[in-house]
Amino acid sequence: MTMIFGIPLQAFLGQLLIGLINGSFYALLSLGLAVIFGLLRVINFAHGVQYMLGAFAAMLMLQYFGINYWFALILSPLVVGLFGAVIERFLLSRLYKLDHLYGLLFTFGLALTLEGTFRYLYGASGQPYAVPAQLAGGTNLGFMFLPIYRGWVVVVSLLACIGTWLLIEKTKLGSYLRAATENPVLVQAFGVNVPVLLTFTYALGAGLAAFAGVLAAPVYQVSPLMGSNIIIVVFAVVVVGGMGSIMGAILTGYMLGIAEGLTKVFYPEASNIVIFVIMAIVLLLRPAGLFGRDA
């Protein structure tokens, strides 16, 4: 059997794949957090709940309306994005004039309330969501067995990340977003409706989280707690990447996912804390994060 650093190659590649999958979710979630933080200056603690809502929306759509995975992958982010837009427009936007801490407290409270409600309605244990038939099964790559759905998650997450990056860096709308991140008052004085831009941005972040949630539903179980389980790690990812850097959030998401996966191979005991250890080191050496602009 092929060995790499004293570890069977298959175990190594298997964990690498799991790292890539977790990294995909980290990237999608930290990307949304970074976009929201950049423009709204709000640390969106409700991000994990929006991810959970995405998974639940997909599951409930299937249960009650027979809407399959493929439609849910589009509909669920739209529904959760719309929900985010309503939250921003009627509640969050009232807090911008106050200290940024209020935005954090509000989204934290929102997260607790929604999570509690879903726990009350559906219990704390997870519910399964079947892998869509077209992506079921696996394929033998020769050096390892690849479940097709997991490969799909990696590819489609990467595409979603690149798509979001292109939207922000290469389009007219993206230039408004970037400019408003630098100087919202001037952009508004130029005749751009910045309040609507803020609503759109929050909805975009929430929609991305929901998209990750639908992708995650067949991999993990759909549970009210799935958001709080992942969001702490995602905050660490954002801190490592540097607040406000879009590409930084994406790259760091994948990097830390892989770092976590490989730690499982080489020193399993540390796999749960490796991301936080990296975060601590980065905070000590580069407080603005690896890709932070103020570094």
Place this chain on the structure above:
Amino acid sequence: MAKPLLEVSNLNAWYGESHVLHGVNMTVGEGETITILGRNGVGKTTTLRTIVGIIRERKGEIRFDGKDMLGVPLHKTAHAGIGFVPEERGIFSTLTVEENLTLPPVVAQGGMPIEEIYELFPNLKERRSSPGTKLSGGEQQMLAIARILRTGVKLLILDEPTEGLAPVIVQRIGEVLKTLKERGMTVLLVEQNFRFASRIADRFYLMDHGQMVSEFPVSELPQRMDTLHKVLGV
């Protein structure tokens, strides 16, 4: 005097608790170039920012093109026809030169087409894909003015356009403003540089303690020079 485009009467403004404009009165006629003079801290920049609507704590009257502007939200000011070039220029570092140039939405017909802007400012064309803040100070000022020209606004408001720039660039900005004037643009600017202002302005307002204390046409500038030097302490 030409038909008034901008009429400001008894304008008061506040920064939180501190009352900074104490009843500003001024008129800008269509096609005129008006310069506000005054020492540092008398409220010149505040006057511009209050007219644009960036400072929202304001009372009094601002009429633009006959329309009451006090209740107009900030993002509608440009659509009413007012363009603003701030003192710090406001070039965005995460946007390329061309993205900076095309950022402000076109609000009316009659704006300068982008090809013409590039003819007027060839440097901007050469460096269209570099980040906006990689330009020199003078080029950034040209960009800040150029991006408003595209939008078709009727009134161009400039806050100290020559501040910190080399004489040759100052001269170039003067030429650009003259060209604009020939095309019928109305311009309101704050300026410390007399020589520059005297070449382009039709009328002057002198400001002190949050009010306009005198007003005179450019023809009276020579005879007022001594007083102005004393008042402005330059």
